Amino acid sequence: MNEAVAAADTAWMLAAFAAVSLMVPGLALFYGGMVSVRSTLNMAMMTFGAFAVVGILWIVFGYSTVLGNSIGGAGILGNPLEFFGSSSLLDAPAEPGLPPALVSAFQLLFAGITVALISGAVADRMKFGSWMVFAGLWATLVYFPVAHWVFAFDSSDGSVAGGWIANKLAAIDFAGGTAVHINAGIGALALVIVLGRRSLFNSPPRPHSLPLTMLGSGILLFGWFGFNGGSALAAGNSASVVVLNTVAAACAGIIAWLAVERIREGHATSLGASSGLIAALVAITPACGAVSPIGALIVGGLAGAVCCVAVSLKYRLGYDDALDVVGVHLVGGILGTVLVGFLATEAAPNAAAGLFYGGGVDLLWRQVVAVLAVLTYSFVVTWMIAMVLKKTTGIRVDHDIELEGLDVAVHGETAYVLDAPGPTSRAVKAADAVAAAEVITTNSARGTAPSRSE
Template sequence: MDTGTTAFMLCCVIGLTLMIPGLALFYGGMVSVKSSTNMMMMTFGAVASVGLLWVLFGFSMVFGTSYGGFVGSVTEFAGMKDLLEPMTTVDGLPISLFAVFQALFAAITVALISGAVADRMKFGAWMGFATLWAVLVYFPVAHWVFAFDGVVTENSVGGWIANTLGAVDFAGGTAVHINAGAAALAVAIVLGKSAMFGQLRKPHNVPLTLLGAGLLWAGWYAFNGGSALAAGNSAAIVMVTTFVATCAAVLAWLAVEKIKDGHVTGVGAASGAITGLVAITPACGAVTPVGAIFVGGIAGAVCVYAVGLKSRFGYDDSLDVVGVHLVGGVIGTLLIGFFASEGMPNGINGLFYGGGIDQLWKQAVAAGAVMLYSFAVAYLIAFALKKTVGIRISPDEEEQGIDAKFHRESSYDMQPV
């Protein structure tokens, strides 16, 4: 048992947990005041649902012995009953701690999708979608990307992206961000446009959004650094690249925003930070600090324009999950093929370091496969829910606000005591 690594990972679990209120505040501040509580509850509801699924069979589906590289055994670690003994991974980390670390990855990924359905999706339908998508999409895709051969037991066989294809994804650019972004696009299309689509949506509380972004930024060090699964040099390097890429993305977003609109905004700063964090997630162990500046800067500049795609193509992605997470995740995943350096923890060279295009095409295949699978299955889930239980609130309920109608609560009590 490596007590130093165990202590480090315990701290990372706390950091990841802080991302739950961070995401809730980030999203909650950007919606109207009459649906802010509902927006935050979508995050907490998704986390709670996925947490139970993870213990029952989710961990087993992700890290159990593979069926053809597509999904792990549902029953091998069902209930996690065999993971509570003093077993360790090859790095000296208790498997139970590794399991809860990965559980938070799963929960946060599902919660990310909720930003695309703000102000207009039934809470019960959201919970149904979150549950089904976790089982049918996240667990298999996480197996593709995170289940390396022998990661839990010596003889366990893992997923096809990690082991057969050999694409690099240090902390979840494909499994987390492209996955959630593609699902967000699908469910937004099925759900339809809100009454406010095409109009200027003003966030009801910008400081709340900035606070949420700051908490997410802090938690992302645990997200990326903890993926090194050791308290050592790799984790430290990853935290450096995570930090500098985020800084570059904030500046790039604000610069483009100033050129486009003549001003810079608090929401732009928050969005730029999240964009940089998204883009560096797959690349944080592959690129140098200078390479990370390019990854963050390119993502920050491109994603400003990517959020405008919804107006051009007519899908209502309320809080820009597609423009930030899908596009940012694709950018970060592909740029590994250009900026990767073998001196970094992943130990590979990209095109600009003499590695040719071999790694680039592997990154493209991984990104494309996850995108297509997630979009297709998410669309089918959302469409099935629409035709059965219904997923859209009524126009009157949308006008009154989800908080008052469905939760009997308001975000702020303005009545005198």
């Protein structure tokens, strides 16, 4: 690779990094608009809090655990000590190529966002401190190992061994259908089973601001172009195809969700449009480098329709996934990953053929095995983490706090300052009292009485 190409690739990856970083506030807005006005800040804080905790762990040992040389060459876990502290990432590459620091920063965002996705399932009822501890434990014990399976590729000279899904199984997951969405979705299911249902599960509070949710989904769409396109790790045709497939699926997902919603409920809603968009983006994430644009429309359309139906399963099955992380991310992630086995075409960047393109079932069984492996590992380990926290620190807020909302009780703030208690309102009241006293003093000196407005 010459220096000009390396510089172009680095510039593209810096732009992709900036786009993906906006997914953090985008997710906070998307989730924040869907909860009660009394728990909006708590929802946003769970997103930002998880991102911060995971980011610190990533710098210390996460990058090494995910992208380091696989211990014993087994493809299960990267060596956490190989790049411990990330100091060795300061050096420029020996030959023209992507700076290791940039690759680490890009993957840090993936890790932080994956953990934050789970927070939507436990809205309105989980202790913030327990959530922060959970975020750190889950990243260490679940995300880092699974990300190594999926994102760590063997080096071309054979000196570095990567993860077993990427190399030994050779399943296709372009940008994280397994490591990100299935992982977060099944983790969310395990956590809500341990946490239990909300007191208002059968009549949950309505979303307090759907415009915020739509704004958040739009920001997530923008970030997803960096999420998927940046996973090409180069500024070229592959990134361009991936971006085209991503936007194609997004459009199909919106229309499909709205169509199903209109048939089932008689309305096409803004929440449905936002949800259909996210469902399609989830499903196209593993498939964006493997399918044609028509294939992307099929993936996005199926995701919008299937996930629209799937979100209602929580009421039939009795698990309380507050903001439909299971129905959208788990179901959408499984759908997109498995559809690669049917719709992959050799003309796409991944250059693999699925069942419908003459490839037989070879790729399909690999996709199914990857899905089952992540489902099993993530569910079991997440359930164990949640049970340990439940038996030690506790994971659920008091019943009264749950009913009154978490913002004031947990954070001492409200999303919209009207008559909110706290230091700010006390300061305002004190200032008003001083001003009123000054007016009375002035009027007394003038020999006049205060007016009604005073």
